[in-house]
Amino acid sequence: xxxxxxxxxxxxxxxxxxxxxxxxxxxxxxGLGGLGGCVLEQLVxxxxxxxxxxxxxxxxxxxxxxxxxxxxxxxxxxKVEKAxxxxxxxxxxxxxxxxxxxxxxxxxxxxxxxxxxMDCLDNIPDRLDLARCCARAGAxxxxxAIAGWYxxxxxxxxxxxxxxRIYPEALQDNELVKEWGTPMPTVMVTAGLMVAQAILYLCDxxxxxxxxxxxxxxxxxxxxxxxxxxxxxxxxxx
Amino acid sequence: xxVSVRLVSLFAKYDKADxxxxxxxxxxxxxRALAECLELPMERIKIMxxxxxxxxxxxxxxxxxxxxxxxxxxxGG
Numbered sequence: 001x002x003x004x005x006x007x008x009x010x011x012x013x014x015x016x017x018x019x020x021x022x023x024x025x026x027x028x029x030x031g032l033g034g035l036g037g038c039v040l041e042q043l044v045x046x047x048x049x050x051x052x053x054x055x056x057x058x059x060x061x062x063x064x065x066x067x068x069x070x071x072x073x074x075x076x077x078x079k080v081e082k083a084x085x086x087x088x089x090x091x092x093x094x095x096x097x098x099x100x101x102x103x104x105x106x107x108x109x110x111x112x113x114x115x116x117x118m119d120c121l122d123n124i125p126d127r128l129d130l131a132r133c134c135a136r137a138g139a140x141x142x143x144x145a146i147a148g149w150y151x152x153x154x155x156x157x158x159x160x161x162x163x164x165r166i167y168p169e170a171l172q173d174n175e176l177v178k179e180w181g182t183p184m185p186t187v188m189v190t191a192g193l194m195v196a197q198a199i200l201y202l203c204d205x206x207x208x209x210x211x212x213x214x215x216x217x218x219x220x221x222x223x224x225x226x227x228x229x230x231x232x233x234x235x236x237x238x
Numbered sequence: 239x240x241v242s243v244r245l246v247s248l249f250a251k252y253d254k255a256d257x258x259x260x261x262x263x264x265x266x267x268x269x270r271a272l273a274e275c276l277e278l279p280m281e282r283i284k285i286m287x288x289x290x291x292x293x294x295x296x297x298x299x300x301x302x303x304x305x306x307x308x309x310x311x312x313x314g315g
Contacts, residue, residue, distance in 0.1 A: 033315030122315025145311035150247035152311040166310050168284050180248060182313045190314075213285065215308055217247045224246075226285065226308070229292050 007047055018203035019047060025202045026050040026113060028139075030103045030130055031120030032079040033057075034182050035144050037068035038191035039118050039198075044087055046199060050095040051087070052110060055079040056102050066184045103130050111137030116198055119143040119156075120191075124167045131156055131163045140201065144194040147180040149219040151190030154212065155197050162211060162228055185218055239263050239301040241272065248309040252276045263299075270295035272305060282309055 007019050014022070027048050029036055032055035043051055057079050063070040069082045080098035087096040099105055103126065111117075117139050121127050127143065134141040134156065141156040143163060154162050193214055199205075211228040240260040245253050254276055255261045263272050273283055273295065285308040286293050299305060 031315055035314040120314055122313050124312060145314050147248055147309070147311040147313055150309070150311055166284055167312075168281055168310070180313065182315075187314075213308075215246065219247065222246075224308075226287065226292070 003047075010046060014046075014199070014203055014205075018199075018205060021203050022047045022199065023049040025115045026052070027198065027202075028106070028110065028114040028117045029053045029120060030106075030118060031055055031122065032067075032069060032083050033063065033120065033122060034066040034068075034184075034187040035146070035191050035194065036079075036118070036120035037070070037083075038188055039120055039144075039195055040083055040086070041068055041090075042191065042195040043198070044090045044094055046195070047091075048094065048202075050097075052097040052099065052106075052114065053080060053083050054099040054101060054103055054106055055083075056100060066182055066187045102126070103133060106133075108137075111139055114139055116202060117141045118194060118198065119145075120194075128163055128167065135159060142194050142198050142201070144190050146182055146186045146190050148183070149186055149217055150180075151186050151193065151214075151216040151218075153190060153193045153197065153214040153216075155201065160211060162213065165228060166213065186216075189216055189218060239267065239299070241299055241302065242304040243272065243276070244304065244306045245276070245278075246306065246308050249278065249307050252278050267298050267300070268295065269293055269297045269299060269305060272299060273307070278307065283307060284310060 010019055025048050027043055029040055032053055058076050059070045059074045074082050078100055080100045084096055084098050087094055117134050119127055119130055119141055131141055135158045138158045143154045143156050145152045156162050213226045215224045240262050243261040263275050269286055287306045288297050288299055288303055
């Protein structure tokens, strides 16, 4: 299929040069659950040329409310394998590599090869460790997280401590995720914000939104951008 | 003092604003005093602003200030 046909509806937004950049880009997607499945779908349709996806799990029934790659026939099947099948259905030229495992199983060389990493994980310790892996490799990370109607996105450049700023050290997260829920609308909107930042970064269409957090509240219909300065002095009243 | 407090999303249930939208802080002049007055879960507070600028728990607040508390989102799987 000619790219001019496939990407006809991308070109008005990305331009031919931007589209070409995406085709030459390699994105590492860490996690293929709620955010990861939606992120993968978008990256493929946008034409990112090389995608590596990492996830250790198989699908289970509680995934069906939000995980785009899940369906009744995929229960018990590896998320990486389902992702491979999905990519093959959508595109005939994208290079897809799957790693059944955690981000710690990603080969060292790959961290430097990827142009961008997508944080689609679901717990704080792994997110912070992922950020450290990216920092060591000099890789930029697009972070996304959700809780109920609420989404959070940040572009984490190497050396940025933005995730340490967001996550309190003492926070025990195991039950909070279930308590707050992860419904599909929030998943899709947050994944959309993540991929928008990813594409703008890869296509060099704007300066990286370094040290900035995006928050969305679907219940209140609000979106915020928070510029994170250097830590304020104690007692300061800006 | 009275301040305008915006408790975003998951923090909204801690709202103690009066019908006019003001939150009354009887004692103290810091974000920490406000958070304690609101009985916010202190172990979850990290991102907050005063009058649109990034702040922390030791940031002083004044009558009429606008304070935002943003909870951390964790899920995504």
